[in-house]
Amino acid sequence: MQWHSQMSEGNMEVVKPEMKSYIWLQTTDGSIQQVEEEVAMFCPMICHEILQTGMGSSKSYAISLPQRVNPAILGLILDYCRFHQTPGRSNKERKTFDEKFIRMDTKRLCELTSAADSLQLKPLVDLTSRALARIIEGKTPEEIRETFHLPDDLTEEEKLEPLRNITDDPRIRLLNRLYARKRKELKERQKLKNVEVEEEHVDDRSVDDLLSYINGGDGDTKGTRAKNKKKNRRRKDQNKDSSSNHSNGNHNKELDPLPHAGQNGDLSEVFVGCPSKNSTSQDSAAVTFSPKLEFIDGDIDDDLDPAMKEELDREVEDFARRLNSDWPERMQEILSLGQERRPVPVSINGNGSASRYTMSM
Amino acid sequence: MVVIRVHADIQMGDFSGADLISDLPQSIIESILTQLPIRDAVRTSILSSKWRYKWTTLTQLVFDEECVPRNERTLFQKSLVNFVTHVLFLHQGPIHKFQISASYLQSCPDIDQWILFLSRNDIKELGLEFGEGQWFRVPSCLYNCKKLTQLALVRCELDPPINFNGFISLKSLNLHQVLVPPDAIENIICSCPCLESLSLSYFDSLSLNIHAPNLKCLYLEGEFKDIWLEDTPLLVEMSVAMYMTDDIAEHFEQSSSCNFVKCLGGVPQLERLSGHIDFTKYLSIGNDLGRLPLTYNHLKTIELYEVSFEDMKEMLVVLCLITSSPNLVELHVSCSNSPAATDDPDLDFWEKKRSSDCLFNRLKVVEMTDMSGGLQEMEFMKFLLGNSPVLEIMSIKPFVYDMETQLNMLIEL
Numbered sequence: 001m002q003w004h005s006q007m008s009e010g011n012m013e014v015v016k017p018e019m020k021s022y023i024w025l026q027t028t029d030g031s032i033q034q035v036e037e038e039v040a041m042f043c044p045m046i047c048h049e050i051l052q053t054g055m056g057s058s059k060s061y062a063i064s065l066p067q068r069v070n071p072a073i074l075g076l077i078l079d080y081c082r083f084h085q086t087p088g089r090s091n092k093e094r095k096t097f098d099e100k101f102i103r104m105d106t107k108r109l110c111e112l113t114s115a116a117d118s119l120q121l122k123p124l125v126d127l128t129s130r131a132l133a134r135i136i137e138g139k140t141p142e143e144i145r146e147t148f149h150l151p152d153d154l155t156e157e158e159k160l161e162p163l164r165n166i167t168d169d170p171r172i173r174l175l176n177r178l179y180a181r182k183r184k185e186l187k188e189r190q191k192l193k194n195v196e197v198e199e200e201h202v203d204d205r206s207v208d209d210l211l212s213y214i215n216g217g218d219g220d221t222k223g224t225r226a227k228n229k230k231k232n233r234r235r236k237d238q239n240k241d242s243s244s245n246h247s248n249g250n251h252n253k254e255l256d257p258l259p260h261a262g263q264n265g266d267l268s269e270v271f272v273g274c275p276s277k278n279s280t281s282q283d284s285a286a287v288t289f290s291p292k293l294e295f296i297d298g299d300i301d302d303d304l305d306p307a308m309k310e311e312l313d314r315e316v317e318d319f320a321r322r323l324n325s326d327w328p329e330r331m332q333e334i335l336s337l338g339q340e341r342r343p344v345p346v347s348i349n350g351n352g353s354a355s356r357y358t359m360s361m
Numbered sequence: 362m363v364v365i366r367v368h369a370d371i372q373m374g375d376f377s378g379a380d381l382i383s384d385l386p387q388s389i390i391e392s393i394l395t396q397l398p399i400r401d402a403v404r405t406s407i408l409s410s411k412w413r414y415k416w417t418t419l420t421q422l423v424f425d426e427e428c429v430p431r432n433e434r435t436l437f438q439k440s441l442v443n444f445v446t447h448v449l450f451l452h453q454g455p456i457h458k459f460q461i462s463a464s465y466l467q468s469c470p471d472i473d474q475w476i477l478f479l480s481r482n483d484i485k486e487l488g489l490e491f492g493e494g495q496w497f498r499v500p501s502c503l504y505n506c507k508k509l510t511q512l513a514l515v516r517c518e519l520d521p522p523i524n525f526n527g528f529i530s531l532k533s534l535n536l537h538q539v540l541v542p543p544d545a546i547e548n549i550i551c552s553c554p555c556l557e558s559l560s561l562s563y564f565d566s567l568s569l570n571i572h573a574p575n576l577k578c579l580y581l582e583g584e585f586k587d588i589w590l591e592d593t594p595l596l597v598e599m600s601v602a603m604y605m606t607d608d609i610a611e612h613f614e615q616s617s618s619c620n621f622v623k624c625l626g627g628v629p630q631l632e633r634l635s636g637h638i639d640f641t642k643y644l645s646i647g648n649d650l651g652r653l654p655l656t657y658n659h660l661k662t663i664e665l666y667e668v669s670f671e672d673m674k675e676m677l678v679v680l681c682l683i684t685s686s687p688n689l690v691e692l693h694v695s696c697s698n699s700p701a702a703t704d705d706p707d708l709d710f711w712e713k714k715r716s717s718d719c720l721f722n723r724l725k726v727v728e729m730t731d732m733s734g735g736l737q738e739m740e741f742m743k744f745l746l747g748n749s750p751v752l753e754i755m756s757i758k759p760f761v762y763d764m765e766t767q768l769n770m771l772i773e774l
Binding site for chain 2: 134
């Protein structure tokens with residue numbers, strides 16, 4: 001007697017010594033498998049089909065599985081079912097198995113989630129969606145897009161609203177505003193010039209240049225401040241001198257890896273947006289910011305008296321310094337957030353016996 | 362030289378391969394987003410056009426200290442409040458669970474508005490935990506949350522209106538450090554017919570009379586003047602940590618009711634009993650416990666901590682309990698270190714009992730902690746050992762500082 005492999009697609013019927021009963025399953029590509037009954041019945045959808053329609057008892061009456069289940073994924077699902085439907089496994093064993101089971105590339109994990117959902121296998125759906133959540137957690141938007149092949153098809157404006165100011169960090173807002181301003185200006189310039197010049201223009205601008213340009217260069221793009229052009233240029237030089245000393249070295253490491261403006265300006269995983277929708281509403285948009293910050297990119301009057309100018313310089317310096325000092329902490333934060341899941345905080349009962357408290361609901 | 366590349370163009374997805382995840386069914390997306398910290402979930406809105414509003418229909422919103430980046434303390438409160446307000450504002454659809462807990466969270470007017478908003482959006486599970494400081498006075502719109510099934514408040518003030526009819530669907534109530542007018546508590550409990558789990562902690566001088574026909578779990582901690590489980594036939598699990606001050610004890614001298622019966626008289630389904638601090642003492646006060654009509658057929662675990670072995674009345678309570686529980690499996694007892702009670706201990710108490718034919722046929726685990734080797738304790742242990750045919754584990758942990766008596770104990774046993 002020859003024993004044939006049980007998973008081959010073909011016309012072979014396998015004779016098993018144990019007299020188990022089998023269910024026949026067909027995936028959308030046409031291939032048919034047979035599976036031990038108790039394993040197949042672990043899937044509610046299959047179970048339902050068997051009980052309702054009586055299908056699956058032989059090869060010609062194989063149960064058609066939903067489209068999202070391809071043979072490879074089916075194999076995985078059946079492994080899962082086979083392990084978990086065995087009684088007498090300890091919780092620890094199951095957990096260990098689950099942890100190992102979901103170690104696979106993201107694409108496969110997504111397919112598995114989808115397939116498990118179509119088979120209504122809730123425990124597996126929970127397991128896989130938890131794994132996907134862990135993948136997403138702590139990542140920057142770019143990383144997430146890359147992992148899941150998401151198109152970056154939101155416009156800049158759309159990215160910035162309506163969730164702007166959702167986290168309240170004035171320093172980050174400042175930087176984002178600067179970036180957004182810069183982006184806008186470049187976009188406008190692009191309309192006038194050709195691409196090559198654009199790129200040239202974009203490269204190699206130091207941060208202090210950027211800051212001073214933005215500080216002094218408002219008159220370029222804002223119609224209301226056309227009269228300030230000359231004065232702005234003067235101020236620009238002054239600002240350049242003062243701010244270049246402070247912000248030159250500081251911004252080096254921190255800002256270099258920062259994402260491009262085409263993506264979200266995602267400084268240290270905080271999502272903050274720029275308040276301005278269009279250039280003319282610039283003035284009114286800065287409502288939520290502290291008055292000090294407004295001076296930097298808001299209405300800069302003709303004659304900045306020295307006190308205000310100093311304040312400006314101090315602001316930039318302070319900002320640069322704090323950015324510098326915070327970065328290691330923030331990196332820690334990113335790393336730690338990415339690695340572990342924080343438990344629900346604060347057990348409010350002193351006695352740690354049965355967890356029947358709604359704070360952990 | 363620092364280089365900042367500023368791309369003015371929008372980058373279209375230049376990765377090969379189709380989108381892996383955006384077209385999964387909404388239920389899966391919600392399942393994934395619910396398992397993310399709320400901040401990460403909200404940030405998915407900038408991933409792509411399909412993801413823009415995926416998070417806004419989440420029905421579970423859980424906020425905590427992680428929601429806002431670490432900052433100086435003064436900004437925390439404002440950041441967190443702003444964040445929550447924005448999230449609520451952008452949210453669409455029902456919200457079934459809302460929970461916020463932060464050690465620096467203080468009362469502020471925005472929070473009242475959150476509760477109003479939630480009351481209009483079918484809130485079912487609500488948890489508010491505030492930090493130290495001024496306690497949050499719960500606004501009246503809370504009492505309009507008709508669908509509430511779980512309520513947990515920490516450091517709040519509750520003052521239900523006179524015509525409050527209770528939460529019809531409330532199953533779980535958890536109040537910790539909550540200021541409530543004394544009669545209001547009983548009313549709330551009475552008027553929630555579905556209540557299954559009740560937890561009250563940090564209450565002062567509360568006299569509690571519980572009518573809760575569906576109650577299954579009870580947890581009490583604090584200074585209670587009186588605990589009367591008048592109508593709790595389905596109670597399965599009970600844990601009481603009770604502080605008795607001297608004047609409460611005096612108050613009992615004059616009363617004639619039997620605390621044991623009042624407290625444990627109406628709980629035939631009880632499976633687990635846990636008593637801490639002065640609970641055994643509380644139970645011991647009252648009338649004669651000799652003839653106890655009640656049998657706890659389901660009681661499997663008894664934990665009595667800080668029992669004073671010198672006090673005969675407390676001993677009687679312990680005896681009563683364990684002899685009325687034929688199916689007892691686990692017994693945990695710890696000894697209180699307070700000085701001996703006034704009554705002369707009956708030295709033959711356990712000796713006498715040992716010969717009686719009450720066997721603990723199911724008792725498997727006994728754990729004695731904080732033992733100081735006193736005679737009564739030894740006798741009690743002998744009693745248990747002698748009457749427990751299936752005992753598997755007897756664990757004795759002596760009170761740390763008394764080394765000599767430990768050895769004596771072990772030798773005797």
